[in-house]
Structure formats: structure tokens, C-alpha cells
Amino acid sequence: MRKYSVFAVAREALRGHKGWGPHWASPEPRPQYDVIIIGGGGHGLGAAYYLAKEHGITNVAVLEKGWIGGGNTGRNTTIIRSNYLYEESMDIYEHSLKLWENLSQDLNYNVMYSPRGVMMLSHNIHDQQSFKRHINANRLYGIDNEWLTPEQAKAYCPPLDIAKSARYPINGAALQRRGGTARHDAVAWGYARAASDRGVHIIQNCEVTGIRRDETGRVTGVDTNRGFIGAKKIGISAAGHSSVLMQMADVRVPLQSQPLQALVSEPLKPIFPCVVMSNSVHAYISQSDKGEFVIGAGTDQYNSYSQTGGLQIITHTLDAICELFPMFRRVKMMRQWGGIVDVTQDRSPIQGVTPVPGLYLNAGWGTGGFKATPGSANLFAHLIARGEPHRLAAGLTLERFRTGRLIDEAAAAAVAH
Amino acid sequence: MLLIYCPYCEEERSELEFRNAGDAHIARPTNIAEITDEEFEAYFFLRDNPKGVIFERWRHIHGCGRFFNAARDTVSDRFLTTYQAGEPKPDLNAQPKTSATLETYDEALEGAAQ
Numbered sequence: 001m002r003k004y005s006v007f008a009v010a011r012e013a014l015r016g017h018k019g020w021g022p023h024w025a026s027p028e029p030r031p032q033y034d035v036i037i038i039g040g041g042g043h044g045l046g047a048a049y050y051l052a053k054e055h056g057i058t059n060v061a062v063l064e065k066g067w068i069g070g071g072n073t074g075r076n077t078t079i080i081r082s083n084y085l086y087e088e089s090m091d092i093y094e095h096s097l098k099l100w101e102n103l104s105q106d107l108n109y110n111v112m113y114s115p116r117g118v119m120m121l122s123h124n125i126h127d128q129q130s131f132k133r134h135i136n137a138n139r140l141y142g143i144d145n146e147w148l149t150p151e152q153a154k155a156y157c158p159p160l161d162i163a164k165s166a167r168y169p170i171n172g173a174a175l176q177r178r179g180g181t182a183r184h185d186a187v188a189w190g191y192a193r194a195a196s197d198r199g200v201h202i203i204q205n206c207e208v209t210g211i212r213r214d215e216t217g218r219v220t221g222v223d224t225n226r227g228f229i230g231a232k233k234i235g236i237s238a239a240g241h242s243s244v245l246m247q248m249a250d251v252r253v254p255l256q257s258q259p260l261q262a263l264v265s266e267p268l269k270p271i272f273p274c275v276v277m278s279n280s281v282h283a284y285i286s287q288s289d290k291g292e293f294v295i296g297a298g299t300d301q302y303n304s305y306s307q308t309g310g311l312q313i314i315t316h317t318l319d320a321i322c323e324l325f326p327m328f329r330r331v332k333m334m335r336q337w338g339g340i341v342d343v344t345q346d347r348s349p350i351q352g353v354t355p356v357p358g359l360y361l362n363a364g365w366g367t368g369g370f371k372a373t374p375g376s377a378n379l380f381a382h383l384i385a386r387g388e389p390h391r392l393a394a395g396l397t398l399e400r401f402r403t404g405r406l407i408d409e410a411a412a413a414a415v416a417h
Numbered sequence: 418m419l420l421i422y423c424p425y426c427e428e429e430r431s432e433l434e435f436r437n438a439g440d441a442h443i444a445r446p447t448n449i450a451e452i453t454d455e456e457f458e459a460y461f462f463l464r465d466n467p468k469g470v471i472f473e474r475w476r477h478i479h480g481c482g483r484f485f486n487a488a489r490d491t492v493s494d495r496f497l498t499t500y501q502a503g504e505p506k507p508d509l510n511a512q513p514k515t516s517a518t519l520e521t522y523d524e525a526l527e528g529a530a531q
């Protein structure tokens with residue numbers, strides 16, 4: 001792999017940028033791999049990268065039915081934070097946040113991680129009590145999160161309307177300064193390039209149509225539209241299609257696939273310094289480095305694989321944003337899209353072994369998978385390599401729906417769902 | 418936004434009037450205190466999440482307020498049919514019910530008056 005650096009840029013500038021070459025190789029699949037990861041998004045590519053880097057397993061293939069980063073990795077609103085309520089969540093999201101901080105150096109690829117701060121607006125006494133509970137839980141656990149008065153919030157984010165007469169008055173905010181955004185495509189491309197460099201096969205346009213098992217029930221490989229590919233271990237990291245894949249192994253999982261929409265505005269000059277979320281009125285917004293406002297809407301109420309969603313969902317979000325930031329009322333929206341998120345009943349992810357030997361599941365990240373990409377990938381690689389979960393992901397098992405030990409982030413209401 | 422045919426109101430109305438209520442045809446165990454954890458998990462948490470035809474409940478919450486069932490394709494979001502609660506899973510080859518197309522404003526007013 002050619003190392004990217006300022007010298008490489010200078011050299012290529014003199015040579016008309018003709019020497020860059022492809023980021024990753026596109027080999028023909030081998031008949032047999034040690035590990036197959038289904039799903040070429042950030043989580044899957046990252047898991048392949050960490051398998052090669054930290055566990056010395058390089059005979060790995062990542063199978064992607066479309067193209068790299070064309071699923072939810074390229075469809076999210078790129079928000080990164082770790083201010084969750086429960087220890088199981090804080091463990092994995094904080095692990096992820098720490099990896100974000102050095103990811104560009106680690107991958108030798110600029111993922112444009114920008115810790116510009118994630119601010120959550122409080123509109124009423126219930127928000128305030130809930131956020132302060134989160135702040136206390138986070139700080140006791142060593143995660144930064146702080147309470148701001150409306151004036152402090154306005155100083156941090158000047159476009160905010162904190163007038164008492166506002167439609168959605170603001171009585172304070174929670175701020176995680178280390179939270180922020182990253183370039184989502186770069187995360188997928190960076191992981192793909194770094195994994196490919198360590199010998200991982202990245203196979204695009206390769207859809208899994210079946211999971212084969214031997215007479216003991218152990219996995220032996222997958223059927224794909226490019227023929228059978230053998231594997232000793234299989235990791236599923238396929239977001240909205242996780243339950244479809246698990247069904248191929250005759251396992252029912254507590255996941256529901258729903259459309260989640262996002263949209264971006266026309267590019268404007270830099271005006272918006274941080275990420276602002278409001279869970280009560282369901283709006284979240286940030287400004288990308290290109291100048292577009294990146295806005296996340298809610299999920300539709302029904303199960304769907306259509307990668308689209310109802311117009312009323314995004315107009316509801318835009319209504320709220322226009323109330324919170326009256327100066328944006330005449331901004332034009334440029335693009336809108338949907339992704340299919342797999343949601344669990346407790347709104348916490350599932351990462352663990354499955355009833356099928358050799359089959360591992362990383363799913364249920366729902367509406368918040370992007371921020372977890374490095375941490376989830378890192379711990380999923382550990383799970384696949386060792387056959388048992390890492391300490392930081394030990395609570396995210398599939399069994400918790402049987403034992404009742406749920407991680408009830410949905411009721412904790414810290415997150416926009 | 419979906420257009421949903423309520424089998425009680427016998428009319429297609431906008432999705433805004435409805436609330437999705439998850440999988441249909443789930444029978445609550447009558448001996449819920451005695452079932453095992455596995456059985457409870459299967460009843461309470463495990464749901465069909467098909468890429469294709471799903472049988473699901475809807476409630477016409479801002480209309481008649483009643484629950485009914487629907488068969489819908491989760492890839493195209495097209496409703497195959499809707500039917501009243503308590504009815505068995507329907508024949509999906511049958512023609513879906515929709516409101517008759519109204520040609521004139523007078524017809525629409527007439528419908529509202531009825």
C-alpha cells in the first residue's frame with residue numbers, strides 16, 4: 001500500500017495525479033476462507049481489518065451485495081458521541097469514540113473526524129432531569145458530558161433561538177465536547193483500503209443467498225450469486241438485512257427493519273459550529289465540511305426494506321428545525337434518502353454468538369450504528385477470533401431477550417429514536 | 418405516505434390516521450405464568466421480519482379506533498389486502514380492496530354525506 005502523506009500529494013501534484021491507483025484490490029473469491037464477513041459496510045470492513053491487524057487472521061473475505069459503503073454507512077448523518085446511560089452502552093460507544101480519535105492515523109486515511117461537540121437540547125423539566133441523570137452517569141464513568149444553561153448553549157451554538165417565547169423553548173442543554181462528526185464514505189474506504197492491504201479479500205456485487213451447515217449444525221460456507229464459498233466462521237454484519245440472513249440459518253432474531261431517513265440542504269457558508277439534537281421535537285442537524293446541513297429524521301412506523309420513507313416524517317423534522325433555527329427557514333433541501341435500520345426492542349445492539357456454531361452476529365445498531373463503527377468492528381473481530389465476546393461487549397448478547405437482562409436505552413430516552 | 422384501506426370504515430385513508438401495531442396473528446399464551454423463558458422470548462420478542470409479504474396489525478387510531486390486519490409487501494410497501502381482526506390469513510391472490518375512484522367533486526361530497 002502506498003502511504004498517503006503530504007509528500008505523496010506533492011509528488012502526485014507534479015505528475016498530474018496519474019499515479020494514485022485503486023484503494024483496494026478486487027480479487028476473485030477463493031474456494032475457502034477462515035472467516036467470511038457478510039456486509040461490506042463500516043462494521044464489516046472494520047471487523048476484517050481488526051481480524052488481520054490484531055488477531056493475525058488474514059484469510060478473510062468481506063462479501064458485499066452492492067458496493068462498498070453503499071448501505072447505511074453511506075446513508076447516515078455521521079454523528080459520533082458516547083453519552084449513553086447504561087454501562088453496557090457506555091463501554092462500547094466510549095471504546096468506539098477513543099478509536100475515532102486516532103482512526104485517521106491508524107488507517108493512514110483521513111476520515112475527517114471532527115470533535116465539534118454534540119449538544120442535546122432540553123425543552124422541559126423532564127428533559128432536564130433525564131439529561132442531568134445521563135450527565136451524572138457519564139461523568140461517574142469517566143465520559144465527558146456537561147450541563148449548559150440556555151445562555152451557555154447560545155454562546156456555544158449562536159444560531160440557536162433561546163427566546164422564552166419560542167415555539168420550543170430551551171431550558172438548557174447537555175454537551176459532549178468530544179462528540180462530533182466524521183466523513184462516512186471515508187470510513188468505509190479507509191477500512192477497505194487498510195484491510196485489503198493486509199490481505200483481506202473485498203468482494204463486491206456478491207449477494208449471499210444461503211448459509212450452509214454440516215450435520216452437526218456447524219457452518220461450512222455460504223451460497224452466493226458467484227457460487228459456493230467455504231468458511232470456518234461467518235460473521236453477519238448486514239444492518240437491515242440481518243434477520244433475512246439469520247433466517248437462512250433458521251434462527252429468528254428480535255429485530256425489526258424500518259426505514260430511517262436523512263436529508264441535506266444546499267451548501268451554505270460555515271455557520272453552524274456543532275451538532276445539535278433535540279429528542280423532544282425530533283430534530284438533529286449539523287453542517288458538513290461541504291457546507292450542507294445534514295439533517296436526520298425519524299423512522300417510519302412500519303417494517304420495510306424499501307430504502308425510502310414517508311414524506312410526513314421529514315416534514316415533521318423540518319418543522320422542528322425551522323422553529324429552533326428560524327434563520328434556516330428559507331434554506332432549500334437538496335437530497336433526501338432512506339436506509340433500512342434493524343431495531344431491537346430495547347434499542348441496544350446485539351453482538352455475540354448465535355445458536356449456530358461458527359456463526360456470529362453483529363446487528364441491531366438501529367438508528368445509531370455509525371458512531372459505533374470502530375468500536376463495534378474492533379470487538380466483533382475479537383468475538384470472531386476468540387469465539388467469545390470481549391469484556392466490553394459481554395452484555396450485548398442475543399440471550400438477553402431470554403434472560404430478561406435488557407439494556408433499556410429506549411426508555412432511557414437519551415437518544416433520538 | 419401510505420394509503421391504507423380500513424376494513425371497518427371501508428375507505429382508503431392516509432397513513433397519518435393509522436398506527437402500526439406490529440406482527441399480526443400472535444396468540445398470547447393462556448398459561449403465561451407457566452411457560453418457559455424460551456417460550457416467553459418467542460412470544461414476546463421474536464417477530465417475523467420478512468423481506469416480502471408481512472402480516473401486520475394496524476389501528477385506525479384517528480378514525481374508527483379499531484384494530485385490523487393487513488398483508489403488505491415490505492419491498493414495495495404495497496398493501497395486498499386488509500381484513501378485519503379475528504379473520505384468518507386471507508387469500509393473497511384476491512383483488513385488493515380500495516375506495517372507488519370518485520370522478521366529480523359532487524360524488525365526493527355525496528360520499529362524505531353518507
